[in-house]
Amino acid sequence: MSSTSQKHKEFVAEPMGEKSVMALAGIGEVLGKRLEEKGFDKAYVVLGQFLVLKKDEELFRDWLKDTCGANVKQQGDCYGCLREWCDSFL
C-alpha cells in the first residue's frame, strides 16, 4: 500500500462540505492561492472539475498543472485524494 499523508487521510475520512481547496492533499498554500485566484476557492469546485473530466487521471493532472503549476507528486496526491473521496462518498 502506498503511503498516504495525514492530509489525505483527513480529507478522505468525511464529506468535504465547505472545506477550502487547501484541504486537498498535494495542495498547499501557494497552489491553493493560485487555484483560488482562478476561481476554485472551495474543494468541491475542484471536485466538480475532476468529475467533469470524468475522473480521468491524465486530464486532471494536466488541468492541475495548467491551473496552478503543480508538480507530478502534487498532481498525484490531489488526484488520489479526490478519487478516494469519490469512492467513499460519491
Added chain:
Amino acid sequence: MPVFIEDPTEFSKEQLRAALISHNVELPPGESRKEVYVDLYLKHVRNKNSADFSSDDEDLAQNDTEEEEQEEEADMVDLGALTDDQLKKQLLRYGVKAGPIVGSTRALYERKLQRLMAHPLQSRVNGTRHAAKYSDSEVDEGEDEEEEEDDEEEDDDEEESGSEQLGPESAYRTGTSATCSTVGKYNKSGEFFYPQCFIPKLRQEKKQQRQLESSRSSSHSFSVTQMVEEIESRLSPRSKPAETERRFSQTPVASRVQWDLQGLNGSTVTNTTLYLTPEYLPHQKQAEPATDILMELFPDTATTPTGITATKRRSIKGAAGRPVKFKYTETPLSPASLERREIQQHLLPLWVQIIVFLLVAVLLCFIYILMEDGLENPFSAVLDSLSEQPIPDQLTLITSSQDVSTSETVAA
C-alpha cells in the same frame, strides 16, 4: 489572471522553477544559480503578462521553445477551429471517450488530441508516461521517478484489468476464486494459490514462474504450496487438454474435498491438503504417472479406488465395550456436580461473608449494651402502674408519668 506583484528575487528557487514550468518555459540545465532563474522568470513571465495585452511574442527568446510553440500554435489553430462536437469526434477516432467539452475542459481535450495526432501509434499508457516526462520540474527527482514508476505500474495493472481482451479472464478469475476460496482457505499464500482442482490457463502460464520463485523465497510454512506447485509443474507440461476436464469438474471436486476435510479429525492441516490434493490428480487423469510422485511423497498410504480414506479418530470413552485407553479431563456435566462446583467457587468468599456477619452482629450488640437506659419499653411505666393499681389514681399516674417523662428528657 494571477498577477504576482512580489519581486521575483524574493521567490525561492523552487518557486521560480514552478512558476517557469507553469508558463511552459524550459528550465536551465542542472543546478543553475538563482539569478538565472530570476532572469528567465523576469523575461518570460513579465513578457507573457505583457503579451496578454499585446500579441507580441517576439520577446520569447528561447529558440527551441519558440519553435515548439510555433508548431503547437499551428496545430492549436486547427484544433481551435473545431467545434465541440467535431473535437469530440476526433478524439473518439483515437479511441478516447471524451467527457463534456466545456470551457474548462476544452483546452485539455485540444491538447490531448494534438498529442494523439503527433504520436498516433502510442497508447494511453504511453501517453501518461509522456505527460510525466513533459513536466520536468521535479523538486526531488529521485522520489518522483519512483512514484511515476509506481503510478505507471498501477496504470498498467489497471489497464490490463480494464481492457476488453482480458475482461473475461478477470471475470472468470473472480468467479472461480469464490468457489475455490473455501477450499483454499487453509492455504496462507493468498490469491495466487489455487487448489489442484482448478488452474486457469492464462494465470498459470503468466504467474507460474513468479509463484515458484516467490514460494521458494518464502518461509518453510509455505512448503505445502511449493510441493503442490512442483507437482503442478511436473503435471502441466504433460497434459494440457486434461486441464479443461479439471476445470469443468472443479465444483464436485471442491465439494468432495471440503467433505473430506470435515470428516478427517485430528489430522494436521498440512497433511490433509497435501494428502488430498494430489489424490485427485490420478483420479481425474486416468492414465496418470503421477502416482509415482504420490508414492514418493507418501509411501505408506493405502490406495483405494475412490481415493477417500479416513484416519481413525479417538475412541469414545467406555462406548461399545471399548476399554478406556485415554484419560480424558474430567468434565462432569451433571447438574449436581455443577452446583457443587458453583458452591465451591463461593467457598473462599463465604468465609469472609461469615466473618463480616459476625462482626456486624457483635457491633450491634455492643451498641445495645452501651445504651444507658436500654431499650425501654415506652409503655413500661404505664404497664407497671396498671399492674400495681388496677384502679389508677389519676393524679399519681400523671405525676409518675410526668416524672418518667422528665427523667427521660433529662437523660436524652
